[in-house]
Amino acid sequence: MKILVPVKRVADPDNANKVKVSDDGTKVTSDGLEWKMNPFDEWSLEAALRLTEDVSKKGMKGDDGKPLDRIGEVVLVSIGPKDAVQTIRQGLAMGAERGILVEAEDSSLDSHVVAQVLAAVAQKENPDIVFLGKQSADGDSNVAGTKLAEMLGWPLVNYATSIRTEPGSDTLTVTRALDGGVQTIEVKMPCVLTSTDRILHPESVKNGVTPEDHKYPESEGGRYASLKGIMAAKKKPLEETTLEALGVTPKRTEEYVKFALPPAREGKATVVESVDELVEKLHSEAKVL
Amino acid sequence: MTDVLVVAEIADGKPQKTTLSAVTFAKQVAEGTSGAYDILAIGEGAASAAEELAKYGARKVLRAEIAGPYYAEAYAPTVAEVAKSGGYGVVAACASAYGKDLMPRVAAKLDAGVASDISGVAIEGGELLYTRPMYAGNVFGTLKLTTPVHVVTVRQSEFEAASEADGASPIEDAPVAPADAEGKIRVVNVETIQSERPDLAAADIVVSGGRGVGSAENFHKVVEPLVDALGAAMGASRAAVDAGYVSPELQIGQTGRVVAPKLYIAIGISGAIQHLAGMKGSKVIVAINKADPTDGTAPIADIADYYLRADLFEAVPKLTEAVRKLKAS
Ligand SMILES: Cc1cc2nc3c(=O)[nH]c(=O)nc-3n(C[C@H](O)[C@H](O)[C@H](O)COP(=O)(O)OP(=O)(O)OC[C@H]3O[C@@H](n4cnc5c(N)ncnc54)[C@H](O)[C@@H]3O)c2cc1C
Ligand SMILES: Nc1ncnc2c1ncn2[C@@H]1O[C@H](COP(=O)(O)O)[C@@H](O)[C@H]1O
Numbered sequence: 001m002k003i004l005v006p007v008k009r010v011a012d013p014d015n016a017n018k019v020k021v022s023d024d025g026t027k028v029t030s031d032g033l034e035w036k037m038n039p040f041d042e043w044s045l046e047a048a049l050r051l052t053e054d055v056s057k058k059g060m061k062g063d064d065g066k067p068l069d070r071i072g073e074v075v076l077v078s079i080g081p082k083d084a085v086q087t088i089r090q091g092l093a094m095g096a097e098r099g100i101l102v103e104a105e106d107s108s109l110d111s112h113v114v115a116q117v118l119a120a121v122a123q124k125e126n127p128d129i130v131f132l133g134k135q136s137a138d139g140d141s142n143v144a145g146t147k148l149a150e151m152l153g154w155p156l157v158n159y160a161t162s163i164r165t166e167p168g169s170d171t172l173t174v175t176r177a178l179d180g181g182v183q184t185i186e187v188k189m190p191c192v193l194t195s196t197d198r199i200l201h202p203e204s205v206k207n208g209v210t211p212e213d214h215k216y217p218e219s220e221g222g223r224y225a226s227l228k229g230i231m232a233a234k235k236k237p238l239e240e241t242t243l244e245a246l247g248v249t250p251k252r253t254e255e256y257v258k259f260a261l262p263p264a265r266e267g268k269a270t271v272v273e274s275v276d277e278l279v280e281k282l283h284s285e286a287k288v289l
Numbered sequence: 290m291t292d293v294l295v296v297a298e299i300a301d302g303k304p305q306k307t308t309l310s311a312v313t314f315a316k317q318v319a320e321g322t323s324g325a326y327d328i329l330a331i332g333e334g335a336a337s338a339a340e341e342l343a344k345y346g347a348r349k350v351l352r353a354e355i356a357g358p359y360y361a362e363a364y365a366p367t368v369a370e371v372a373k374s375g376g377y378g379v380v381a382a383c384a385s386a387y388g389k390d391l392m393p394r395v396a397a398k399l400d401a402g403v404a405s406d407i408s409g410v411a412i413e414g415g416e417l418l419y420t421r422p423m424y425a426g427n428v429f430g431t432l433k434l435t436t437p438v439h440v441v442t443v444r445q446s447e448f449e450a451a452s453e454a455d456g457a458s459p460i461e462d463a464p465v466a467p468a469d470a471e472g473k474i475r476v477v478n479v480e481t482i483q484s485e486r487p488d489l490a491a492a493d494i495v496v497s498g499g500r501g502v503g504s505a506e507n508f509h510k511v512v513e514p515l516v517d518a519l520g521a522a523m524g525a526s527r528a529a530v531d532a533g534y535v536s537p538e539l540q541i542g543q544t545g546r547v548v549a550p551k552l553y554i555a556i557g558i559s560g561a562i563q564h565l566a567g568m569k570g571s572k573v574i575v576a577i578n579k580a581d582p583t584d585g586t587a588p589i590a591d592i593a594d595y596y597l598r599a600d601l602f603e604a605v606p607k608l609t610e611a612v613r614k615l616k617a618s
Contacts, residue, residue, distance in 0.1 A: 011424075013563075014562060016425045017427045028428055028430075111405075112402060112403075115397070137424075140405075140425065141406075142405055143405050146389075146392075146393035146394050147394070147396065149394065150398060154473075155473045156361065156362075158389070158390045161537070177537060177538075178481070179387070179490075179538065180488070180538055181479065183358070183360075183476060183479050183480075184477040185474060185477060187473065187474045188473040191474075196544055197531070218531070220531065253401070253402025253403070253434055253435055254403075255432070255433045255434075257431050257432070257433050259423075259428055259431070260428070261427070261428060262427065262428070262569075265592050269592075269593040269595065271582055271597075271598060272595055272597050272598075273597075274597075274599075275599070275604050275608050276611070278595055278597050279608065279615065282575070282595070283615065286552075286594065286595070288551055
């Protein structure tokens with residue numbers, strides 16, 4: 001199985017309240033914040049790694065020196081400036097086999113252009129799955145994956161919470177989150193997927209090779225890169241290309257004319273000392289009880 | 290003049306309240322540009338939903354009955370055909386899981402840009418400017434779409450549900466286009482979680498519990514009585530969901546649902562950025578937390594109106610009792 005995982009670098013989302021807007025309101029600046037792999041992409045990457053590994057052979061190598069625990073291929077693709085290579089390296093250190101950087105200015109991208117580029121890459125790479133994050137933690141658009149599926153004419157399952165498949169099968173059984181429930185879907189590859197945090201649950205991914213009763217550790221994100229992984233990542237293939245080389249004529253659809261910080265909430269919290277005081281305040285001051 | 294097509298969300302033959310937020314948006318655009326708005330009732334039970342949707346002042350209601358459970362590949366071709374043949378400038382739905390799944394597909398078919406999860410719309414010289422929260426609600430962007438057709442999803446908590454208008458809109462049948470990806474995707478099962486409590490997005494009061502609650506049993510014994518005394522909806526932080534205290538549908542935040550009730554009570558929740566993204570718009574925010582509100586460990590103190598510094602296991606039962614008394618008096 002071959003899985004293409006698009007990864008975007010974003011300004012540290014745990015410190016998103018520290019991003020600033022330029023005085024003229026035309027730019028968001030994240031100076032001083034570290035670049036991180038979009039956590040939503042990290043979740044999908046983790047799921048892709050689980051789909052393509054046999055944990056019972058962890059650390060074992062074949063006669064040719066190739067790891068036996070890898071039963072498929074994960075290819076990372078990031079669209080962005082040269083710096084985005086770091087994000088790809090991080091994914092390679094986690095265990096992906098290859099990376100592709102499509103060079104572009106962040107400011108020249110929107111979800112439509114991203115989908116166009118990913119469609120071109122997918123057509124070249126012919127993966128079984130393109131596994132995106134549901135949204136970029138900076139723009140919060142939640143659009144690129146779905147547009148990509150339509151451009152490719154592939155079926156799509158958004159917000160996957162669990163995935164099950166068997167070796168040699170062309171079908172995935174995926175559960176996905178609805179607002180008030182869960183849908184179970186059978187989808188034929190090639191397909192596009194996005195995920196939610198449930199995909200990280202210890203038993204959410206079953207590939208038919210990793211023992212059925214295996215439980216991954218509880219985790220709020222993807223796996224950590226080991227030192228060995230980080231060393232190995234330096235030697236993994238990383239191809240650099242451009243929109244022109246991919247034959248993409250970008251068609252922007254979005255233009256931000258202004259940014260603003262949200263209005264601050266009025267005043268500071270009133271610290272109350274007792275339940276009685278709280279009830280009194282909610283009743284006669286805030287008038288919500 | 291911009292005509293708007295609202296794509297309804299239907300369950301069990303009834304339009305969902307999400308649809309009415311999209312109608313409110315459509316009304317704003319139609320009024321601001323001297324255009325009109327129509328509603329497309331699509332899916333299983335579209336016929337009966339159409340009757341209901343005819344009460345909301347649309348120029349007309351279109352009806353496309355599609356049997357079987359929803360999936361985007363089955364609906365998108367019909368929505369796109371209706372949008373094309375009606376010459377709509379804007380195609381809109383609510384930014385629910387349904388709208389966010391369906392609408393970008395429609396957009397790709399229409400070569401349209403998407404304004405996703407918007408919190409507002411302004412009309413300047415006939416041009417539509419969309420406001421949308423970004424960076425987990427820490428920046429608001431004003432977005433212009435440069436394509437002739439716009440696809441928009443609206444944040445339910447920011448667009449009040451439309452109320453019924455006088456008269457009834459005429460109902461017309463819309464042609465149903467064949468599904469995409471035939472044979473490649475199939476819905477095997479749909480499990481909806483039934484709750485006696487109000488839906489999160491529509492509730493006036495939301496009471497949420499976090500990691501501090503400690504167990505599923507404590508949710509049951511400590512949080513739920515307060516939820517029910519207030520007639521509130523129940524929510525949770527991701528940590529509480531991850532730990533299995535409550536089911537994932539209750540998660541509030543950047544990954545979960547977005548709510549903006551009149552009163553939000555956060556119990557044993559520290560207030561991480563990703564949680565705040567889902568509830569910052571609430572009118573009055575109460576935090577019950579044992580952490581020092583001034584030492585930065587519970588950032589919810591920065592946005593709370595009232596911060597009760599207390600052990601939740603003592604404070605919440607007392608609060609429940611006080612609410613019951615207040616309601617009885
Ligand atoms: C990409 C991404 C998306 C995310 N999406 C979401 C999301 O949608 N929703 C979400 O909620 N989180 C989300 N998170 C996780 C988020 O970052 C936090 O980890 C999470 O919100 C923490 O939950 P919590 O506040 O319940 O737990 P904690 O941060 O552990 O806080 C527990 C609080 O309980 C208090 N407490 C403990 N015991 C008591 C007691 N006896 N009495 C009173 N108070 C007590 C503590 O003082 C503390 O403040 C996301 C994270 C990432 C990276
Ligand atoms: N610049 C980018 N490079 C690679 N993947 C991206 C990029 N932008 C968006 N994506 C992918 O598209 C998903 C949805 O993005 P968005 O529509 O921007 O919210 C993300 O989670 C990524 O998987």
